[in-house]
Structure formats: structure tokens, C-alpha cells
Amino acid sequence: MDLQTIRFPVTAIASILHRVTGVIMFVAIGILLWILGLSLSSAEGxxxxxxxxxxxxxxxxxxxxxxxxxxxxVGGIRHMLMDFGYLDETFAMGKLTANVTFLITVVLSLLAGVLVW
Known part of the structure; x- marks a missing residue:
């Protein structure tokens, strides 16, 4: 089996990225709390x-x-809409909503870049 020929469907990529971003946010909590604590410690902080x-x-x-x-x-909202029955749980709908999730995330990421810089 040649591992370079494996192509994940977009739904699998969306699922993996949802888990990865969850881990990133877990780690980010420490960074954000450190900066918050520093900023609230004093005027010098x-x-x-x-x-x-x-x-x-x-x-x-x-x-x-x-x-x-x-x-x-956005991925969590996508999953909740499927879980509550507002979206069909078919591969076609999963593929469509995964692509929409990526698109919305790109827009929000650009907005975050404007906010940060």
C-alpha cells in the first residue's frame, strides 16, 4: 500500500481539523490566561x-x-445542526457543509487578521 495515494474525503479532513483545533484551544487557554493575568496584575503588568x-x-x-x-x-455548529436534524446526515450534505465550514473559516480568519494587526 502506497501511503501517498491515500486521499481523505473532505468530511474526514473536517473531522480531523475539528479535533486538532480543540487541542489547540485547550493549549491556548494557558497562553491567554497568562496574558490576562499579566495585564490585570498591575499597571506595569x-x-x-x-x-x-x-x-x-x-x-x-x-x-x-x-x-x-x-x-x-463553525464546525461545532455544523455538527449540532446535523445532530438536531436540521441538516440531512448524508455524505453529500456532509461534504457540502464541510466546504461551507472551510469557506466561513477563511472569512473569519481574515477578519481575525485585521483585528490582530
Whole structure:
């Protein structure tokens, strides 16, 4: 079996990314709580947090966290709509909604980039 010839359907990619973004958000909680704690500790702490947020790397990480949050949220809404019976649980509908989820996430990711930068 040649592993390079395996092609996952878009529904499998959407499912895997939903799990990955969940892990990313779990890790991000620590980063966000650290920055929040620093900013609330004192006036000097707030200035330190503001200085940290001026770094390109930190802005990129924040953009990544917001993008993961956006994808996980949109994917979660997609799953709930299917679970509650508002969307058919067919492969065609799964494929369509996975593509729509990706499209909405791209738009939200661009908006997050504007927000961060």
C-alpha cells in the first residue's frame, strides 16, 4: 500500500481539523490566561502585556488561536445542526457543509487578521 495515494474525503479532513483545533484551544487557554493575568496584575503588568502583544510572533500566535476558535465554533455548529436534524446526515450534505465550514473559516480568519494587526 502506497501511503501517498491515500486521499481523505473532505468530511474526514473536517473531522480531523475539528479535533486538532480543540487541542489547540485547550493549549491556548494557558497562553491567554497568562496574558490576562499579566495585564490585570498591575499597571506595569498591563504595559508588559501590551509589549508582548506588539511582537509579530505573538500576533501570529493570537491569529492562529482565533482561527482555530473560529473553525472549531463553525464546525461545532455544523455538527449540532446535523445532530438536531436540521441538516440531512448524508455524505453529500456532509461534504457540502464541510466546504461551507472551510469557506466561513477563511472569512473569519481574515477578519481575525485585521483585528490582530
Amino acid at each position: 498591563f504595559l508588559q502585556a501590551a509589549d508582548v502583544m506588539d511582537s509579530f510572533i505573538v500576533k501570529f500566535i493570537m491569529w492562529g488561536i482565533l482561527t482555530a476558535l473560529a473553525y472549531h465554533t
